[in-house]
Amino acid sequence: MKSLFTNIMKGFEGYTIGKLFKYLKDPAIISFAGGLPSSDVFPGDLVRNAVEKSLEQDPDRVLQYTSIPGEEDLMEAVVDYLKKDNVHIEPENIVITTSGQQGIDLVGRLFLEPKDIIVTDLPTFGGALASFEMGGAQYLAEDIEEDGSDVRGFEEGIENLIPEGRKPKFIYVVPDFQNPSGITTSLEKRLALLSLSKRYRIPLVEDSPYRELRYRGQHIPSIYSLDKNQGNVIGIFTFSKILCPGVRVGFNIGPPEVIDKFSSIKGANTLCTPKLNQDICTAFLREYDLDAHFRRIRDYYREKLNFFLEAMEENFTTDMGVEWTKPDGGLFLWITVPEDINTSELFFMAIEEKVAFVPGEACYPKGHLRHNTMRINFSYPTKDEIIEGVRRLSTVIKKYQVKRSKSLTR
Amino acid sequence: MKSLFTNIMKGFEGYTIGKLFKYLKDPAIISFAGGLPSSDVFPGDLVRNAVEKSLEQDPDRVLQYTSIPGEEDLMEAVVDYLKKDNVHIEPENIVITTSGQQGIDLVGRLFLEPKDIIVTDLPTFGGALASFEMGGAQYLAEDIEEDGSDVRGFEEGIENLIPEGRKPKFIYVVPDFQNPSGITTSLEKRLALLSLSKRYRIPLVEDSPYRELRYRGQHIPSIYSLDKNQGNVIGIFTFSKILCPGVRVGFNIGPPEVIDKFSSIKGANTLCTPKLNQDICTAFLREYDLDAHFRRIRDYYREKLNFFLEAMEENFTTDMGVEWTKPDGGLFLWITVPEDINTSELFFMAIEEKVAFVPGEACYPKGHLRHNTMRINFSYPTKDEIIEGVRRLSTVIKKYQVKRSKSLTR
Numbered sequence: 001m002k003s004l005f006t007n008i009m010k011g012f013e014g015y016t017i018g019k020l021f022k023y024l025k026d027p028a029i030i031s032f033a034g035g036l037p038s039s040d041v042f043p044g045d046l047v048r049n050a051v052e053k054s055l056e057q058d059p060d061r062v063l064q065y066t067s068i069p070g071e072e073d074l075m076e077a078v079v080d081y082l083k084k085d086n087v088h089i090e091p092e093n094i095v096i097t098t099s100g101q102q103g104i105d106l107v108g109r110l111f112l113e114p115k116d117i118i119v120t121d122l123p124t125f126g127g128a129l130a131s132f133e134m135g136g137a138q139y140l141a142e143d144i145e146e147d148g149s150d151v152r153g154f155e156e157g158i159e160n161l162i163p164e165g166r167k168p169k170f171i172y173v174v175p176d177f178q179n180p181s182g183i184t185t186s187l188e189k190r191l192a193l194l195s196l197s198k199r200y201r202i203p204l205v206e207d208s209p210y211r212e213l214r215y216r217g218q219h220i221p222s223i224y225s226l227d228k229n230q231g232n233v234i235g236i237f238t239f240s241k242i243l244c245p246g247v248r249v250g251f252n253i254g255p256p257e258v259i260d261k262f263s264s265i266k267g268a269n270t271l272c273t274p275k276l277n278q279d280i281c282t283a284f285l286r287e288y289d290l291d292a293h294f295r296r297i298r299d300y301y302r303e304k305l306n307f308f309l310e311a312m313e314e315n316f317t318t319d320m321g322v323e324w325t326k327p328d329g330g331l332f333l334w335i336t337v338p339e340d341i342n343t344s345e346l347f348f349m350a351i352e353e354k355v356a357f358v359p360g361e362a363c364y365p366k367g368h369l370r371h372n373t374m375r376i377n378f379s380y381p382t383k384d385e386i387i388e389g390v391r392r393l394s395t396v397i398k399k400y401q402v403k404r405s406k407s408l409t410r
Numbered sequence: 411m412k413s414l415f416t417n418i419m420k421g422f423e424g425y426t427i428g429k430l431f432k433y434l435k436d437p438a439i440i441s442f443a444g445g446l447p448s449s450d451v452f453p454g455d456l457v458r459n460a461v462e463k464s465l466e467q468d469p470d471r472v473l474q475y476t477s478i479p480g481e482e483d484l485m486e487a488v489v490d491y492l493k494k495d496n497v498h499i500e501p502e503n504i505v506i507t508t509s510g511q512q513g514i515d516l517v518g519r520l521f522l523e524p525k526d527i528i529v530t531d532l533p534t535f536g537g538a539l540a541s542f543e544m545g546g547a548q549y550l551a552e553d554i555e556e557d558g559s560d561v562r563g564f565e566e567g568i569e570n571l572i573p574e575g576r577k578p579k580f581i582y583v584v585p586d587f588q589n590p591s592g593i594t595t596s597l598e599k600r601l602a603l604l605s606l607s608k609r610y611r612i613p614l615v616e617d618s619p620y621r622e623l624r625y626r627g628q629h630i631p632s633i634y635s636l637d638k639n640q641g642n643v644i645g646i647f648t649f650s651k652i653l654c655p656g657v658r659v660g661f662n663i664g665p666p667e668v669i670d671k672f673s674s675i676k677g678a679n680t681l682c683t684p685k686l687n688q689d690i691c692t693a694f695l696r697e698y699d700l701d702a703h704f705r706r707i708r709d710y711y712r713e714k715l716n717f718f719l720e721a722m723e724e725n726f727t728t729d730m731g732v733e734w735t736k737p738d739g740g741l742f743l744w745i746t747v748p749e750d751i752n753t754s755e756l757f758f759m760a761i762e763e764k765v766a767f768v769p770g771e772a773c774y775p776k777g778h779l780r781h782n783t784m785r786i787n788f789s790y791p792t793k794d795e796i797i798e799g800v801r802r803l804s805t806v807i808k809k810y811q812v813k814r815s816k817s818l819t820r
Contacts, residue, residue: 001613001641001668004579006523014674015681018478039470047473048465051686055458060449063457063654068428098508098658101681109544113416130678134519169414203411231411244473248508248684258411264424268540270680271425271511274658274687276461 030389050283070096077285100238119171123363148185177330180375210330215302308378311390355392440799460693480506487695496635510648533773558595587740590785620740625712718788721800765802
């Protein structure tokens with residue numbers, strides 16, 4: 001049947017990070033590759049109680065089809081939850097999704113015709129790239145800077161594209177502790193992105209999976225909250241990082257005419273999100289001590305991050321030419337190695353050395369690849385694994401360089 | 411942002427049946443509109459026990475991200491389950507989906523470029539039409555006959571399309587107790603469909619949500635089981651009708667190269683299916699007395715169907731010119747009213763009379779609409795509701811005809 005696949009699908013390989021995991025089955029491998037939050041901070045009791053209550057109170061509705069846009073009580077709970085973050089919306093601004101990945105996919109399906117252009121950072125979230133690839137996306141992409149997107153670069157690019165009749169369809173950013181770089185966009189740049197979005201009438205898609213996971217420094221307003229007339233920004237949220245990924249629930253927020261279309265698409269691609277899973281999220285927002293929970297998560301991840309950064313300092317001496325970001329939150333940091341190192345090759349040497357990471361390639365759109373970067377997850381491994389894993393990582397980089405200099409002198 | 415939507419999305423209204431439900435909020439309305447299985451036959455205890463066990467045995471994995479194609483133990487259970495139906499496959503032939511609707515959507519995304527042609531019956535499942543519309547599908551569609559698809563009509567149509575370089579991308583059928591018509595495709599026609607698929611090398615998509623729900627007559631082999639070399643058929647299954655819709659789990663089966671692409675698409679559109687929900691399905695297949703369960707469901711629905719058919723006989727006298735199918739299983743039957751009745755208009759009169767159905771329009775592709783048909787769900791209403799609802803339905807049809815003849819004589 002292969003010859004009948006669409007042209008895009010013939011070459012489509014999906015979420016490449018997901019495909020790495022087959023190499024990681026050996027339990028001796030210390031993996032910095034996943035995007036996994038740690039199960040140490042999952043509120044197991046909350047989930048158990050919520051499930052029990054949900055099945056007891058309204059079993060018939062729980063087991064039946066439910067409303068496409070989502071359960072009303074979860075939407076109301078989301079409205080209240082976002083108020084604390086200065087986002088003031090109504091249920092008509094919300095569609096419950098079957099995870100943030102579906103939230104991203106809804107955006108692609110609503111806006112993208114083949115060869116349409118998306119404005120984004122280099123690097124950016126690989127899962128978004130995979131989804132947008134299905135829509136045939138092309139990119140106006142600029143290197144992310146220490147304080148976030150290169151907004152001037154975006155503007156120049158847009159100015160060049162408009163005369164060609166190729167105005168981008170939307171801007172996609174992860175302003176808080178970006179996956180994969182860990183970089184946070186400054187307030188100044190958030191305002192600049194919003195102003196860019198308004199000036200050129202290009203919707204801004206703000207993906208916020210890690211927003212609650214700040215370990216140091218000041219909270220910065222979301223771009224959605226800065227958009228006072230609420231017509232330019234689409235927000236993508238998930239319960240994966242604040243509650244647990246297994247629940248597979250998230251939500252998109254935005255103008256009603258956009259949310260309404262998202263619901264129509266959702267109705268035709270998964271119909272509805274399971275009520276049992278939505279009920280867990282409602283209980284989480286309504287009945288759990290969120291402040292205490294977030295404090296616990298933040299303390300836990302902060303310690304791991306600090307631990308990781310210390311291990312990096314110890315193992316990577318300046319002469320190695322290795323650089324890394326020092327995130328204020330989230331789950332990832334980003335390592336740049338000398339340009340002669342191809343991290344996709346390094347990956348397989350690392351597997352032999354029993355340590356794993358995500359080769360940076362997975363985080364660049366086609367045509368914008370860089371070969372000397374890697375994404376590191378610090379939230380999942382234990383402290384001992386971090387110490388040993390970073391040591392192995394430095395060893396393997398040294399080996400690669402020795403091997404390479406040998407092959408060059410031969 | 412509306413002006414930036416894709417051309418298809420600008421006019422996209424989603425799953426139109428889903429949008430009817432806002433008219434049905436008045437509890438006095440007797441609804442034959444839903445596609446709802448009855449909660450009377452949901453195995454609540456099984457679900458409760460499975461959830462408890464799953465959260466107890468392996469909470470960390472349940473709450474974490476899991477494998478994109480699906481849980482291995484569920485796949486193994488599906489392999490064994492399908493053996494009883496003479497389908498012999500391996501886990502590599504399976505992708506677990508977040509419901510049958512996702513299963514259908516995966517097919518559309520893999521095969522459809524705008525204006526590609528799908529071969530299907532008139533009428534056909536509205537949810538499939540909604541999903542395929544997102545891919546810009548066009549149709550070679552022929553009136554379904556008493557014993558299933560008009561295979562000769564399909565063949566003639568294909569012969570006409572091939573010289574134009576427009577060979578259809580796939581054939582989509584629901585051979586068992588079709589939604590919406592309730593019609594079952596005969597063995598002869600199943601073999602003819604398979605032979606058509608092989609001869610023209612057009613994949614056949616067999617959607618089987620109701621297959622277990624046979625209330626009378628002989629079990630007929632699935633087209634998948636008839637395809638001995640297993641290269642032509644893609645099977646779509648869901649737990650919605652055999653267990654419960656709220657679980658939102660289904661599976662697609664097919665050749666490994668197709669299943670592998672489905673997984674890639676799934677990874678980029680919802681990532682993974684919640685393990686908790688998959689564990690419920692595994693327990694259902696492994697630990698539940700399926701024979702007794704299916705016997706119970708069949709007895710329950712058979713009684714309702716017979717009841718409904720009797721009520722139709724009583725209320726619709728021959729002179730009214732109303733015809734209806736007498737299904738051997740499934741959840742639906744199909745009513746054809748005289749040609750001067752537009753059931754989309756009738757719907758709103760029926761709402762006033764406190765009875766509801768699905769206007770047939772929702773079950774035809776654009777360009778193939780018929781205005782004098784309706785889909786009836788007999789599985790959800792109680793017996794008393796069936797008696798009263800059918801009475802109201804006949805009343806409203808008579809009223810419509812009187813009103814119309816008055817307006818014509820005026």
